[in-house]
């Protein structure tokens with residue numbers, strides 16, 4: 001990780017922390033003022049429905065794609081399910097260390113299905129979205145790409161058309177990857193169609209990140225490096241902070 005990116009990440013996290021602290025302190029100051037307290041109590045009684053809780057952060061639901069018997073794309077003896085899980089676990093650790101709530105759809109090498117119908121794959125995909133149903137959250141699915149032409153490389157982010165903030169999150173990630181990790185990456189974010197089930201069905205801001213091409217020898221070697229996967233997680237984390245600042249959720 002270069003110094004410029006480390007500084008950038010520090011700056012984003014500092015800005016995020018300061019914004020959250022300013023809002024929190026402002027709420028404390030206002031609530032503790034004796035002059036305002038009576039008016040506030042009266043207003044609260046009269047307009048209880050309009051009262052707002054102090055700002056809270058959305059939970060980050062992190063979805064390492066595939067797992068278990070579903071290895072996903074594979075090339076050169078590498079299955080994407082393992083790379084996906086590694087990046088997701090690093091990202092979850094960064095979120096937790098920063099006080100941002102997160103949930104992992106899987107933290108082991110498993111598919112998410114029970115008995116009966118529908119098919120195991122459909123149960124698996126549906127269960128991944130269940131974690132988004134009872135919370136204010138954003139959904140980030142992590143995958144690796146593969147293409148017949150081995151020259152193809154570079155991360156690409158897809159977003160759900162069901163929530164306007166999905167595009168903002170996708171753009172934050174695509175830009176962060178280009179600026180900090182893949183300077184030559186000219187790929188653009190893409191709105192997902194029905195072919196990407198989790199984005200087609202998600203109600204919350206949702207993106208799917210294809211981190212790289214396993215079919216490209218050089219990129220596959222990078223993705224097999226633990227240091228590179230950690231760097232990729234840091235870039236995703238910095239983009240999440242950018243998104244939270246942009247959407248005033250701090």
Ligand SMILES: [Zn+2]
Nearest residue numbers: 065072143144
């Ligand atoms: Zn995949």
